[in-house]
């Protein structure tokens with residue numbers, strides 16, 4: 001919560017406390033009592049930032065010693081207090097050397113980290129985002145490599161296979177019935193909604209802050225949220241094509257087809273999803289676009305991936321800009337190269353980005 005106390009608007013204790021009561025949403029007026037204010041602030045679960053603006057006028061109208069006590073009580077109750085607008089902007093990261101900046105950023109508390117994140121994005125010329133499975137799990141998409149939660153249909157015994165095999169080119173061509181049974185159970189994301197991270201990224205792109213999204217996910221949720229430039233480096237479940245005549249069929253074709261092995265309505269060939277299976281090469285166009293986007297960015301945000309799987313992890317090496325930001329629940333091997341690291345849910349972190 002942010003409370004702005006502006007000397008141009010606050011002309012006496014009456015208006016000060018009426019502002020505080022309104023902002024803090026207190027059930028009843030607490031008079032001009034600073035002890036009561038202390039209790040309310042320290043009991044509040046929120047992180048509170050207080051910004052005093054036009055402090056000279058405030059000191060005139062409230063009295064200098066009262067102003068000092070007010071500010072002291074707020075700090076003591078746990079609020080972050082800034083006096084004067086210029087101090088709110090005091091974190092001039094661009095003027096620090098890279099080493100000093102990293103040290104400074106790594107010592108920030110959570111709230112100041114969010115401020116720094118916003119400052120970095122605000123000053124950015126071009127931001128690129130690269131996301132992994134963690135971006136989708138917050139929409140309720142399970143890790144598709146796991147065999148958990150599968151039920152047996154059509155007499156297919158998944159226990160006999162590894163998840164890697166079930167998602168491999170070999171399985172598709174040798175045992176297509178097994179492949180499609182697993183695929184239909186695991187990859188059907190119809191009805192799943194984009195989350196806060198997807199939506200914020202789409203908004204960033206619409207406002208010209210983001211040059212695009214690079215994703216390892218194959219669920220199409222970024223497009224559903226409104227993102228336009230999405231490079232899917234592992235392909236997508238939203239595209240299917242015939243292995244014989246290469247014609248495309250609708251996105252839900254495999255899920256709605258009643259045949260065990262979906263067949264092409266034009267030539268009778270086998271329909272397959274345009275996802276990269278184990279044993280297949282990665283899509284060239286998406287990868288070269290991804291590398292280009294990363295090399296052009298001055299801010300690179302990596303989220304929801306442990307960066308442990310190659311070649312995806314290699315993408316970070318193409319970044320040559322100013323700020324590498326990593327958001328992941330667990331540590332990654334690249335944390336030490338990052339300027340800002342959040343060990344948190346990606347939706348949570350992105351909900352703090354103010355555009």
Ligand SMILES: [Zn+2]
Pocket residue numbers: 242243244245246247264265266267268269
């Ligand atoms: Zn065909």
